[in-house]
Amino acid sequence: MNINISSIGIIHTPFDSLKGMPIQPSGADKVTGTIVINKEYELGLKDLEGFSHLILLYNFHQSKGYDLILTPFLDDQKRGVFSTRAPRRPNPIGLSIVNLLKIEGNRLTIKGIDVLDGTPLIDIKPYVPEFDSKAVTAVGWLEKTQKNATFLKSDDRFV
Numbered sequence: 001m002n003i004n005i006s007s008i009g010i011i012h013t014p015f016d017s018l019k020g021m022p023i024q025p026s027g028a029d030k031v032t033g034t035i036v037i038n039k040e041y042e043l044g045l046k047d048l049e050g051f052s053h054l055i056l057l058y059n060f061h062q063s064k065g066y067d068l069i070l071t072p073f074l075d076d077q078k079r080g081v082f083s084t085r086a087p088r089r090p091n092p093i094g095l096s097i098v099n100l101l102k103i104e105g106n107r108l109t110i111k112g113i114d115v116l117d118g119t120p121l122i123d124i125k126p127y128v129p130e131f132d133s134k135a136v137t138a139v140g141w142l143e144k145t146q147k148n149a150t151f152l153k154s155d156d157r158f159v
């Protein structure tokens with residue numbers, strides 16, 4: 001089935017190279033970015049200012065093709081793509097939970113963003129701990145390395 005999705009806006013960040021940037025929001029906690037929502041969707045931002053955190057869904061627009069087996073940034077072993085957060089995937093959709101600082105018209109200022117400047121935004125949802133926070137009991141192969149996302153930067157493996 002083909003699904004048509006159009007971007008609702010653009011995410012602007014300080015990152016202009018896929019190499020050397022954060023690999024998760026946990027490694028970008030001081031990074032401020034801006035989202036510019038297409039004017040036609042601005043009305044849909046009503047009531048969003050009451051939320052401290054947002055779920056962003058976006059297109060890894062600089063990702064070409066995909067690998068079902070790949071070596072993710074946080075490992076030196078090959079893993080199935082769906083067990084990773086790698087950008088090169090069949091549907092190149094990324095997810096980041098960011099801190100909302102302010103909304104001015106169609107511009108949102110956010111903190112903790114790990115995407116390339118110019119990334120097309122697909123959707124915004126409010127982050128609600130009651131809905132979204134789980135008592136996690138297993139994080140698979142990331143058990144040993146998940147904390148490394150706070151300091152590891154991307155390399156050119158997916159460029």
Ligand SMILES: C[S@@+](CC[C@H](N)C(=O)[O-])C[C@H]1O[C@@H](n2cnc3c(N)ncnc32)[C@H](O)[C@@H]1O
Nearest residue numbers: 022023060061062063085094095115116119154
């Ligand atoms: C490992 S992904 C994780 C993104 C998101 N937090 C997730 O879990 O879906 C983050 C990396 O994707 C790459 N990336 C970021 N924005 C991109 C874009 N617009 N197109 C292609 N690759 C991108 C960068 O190398 C960045 O370090």
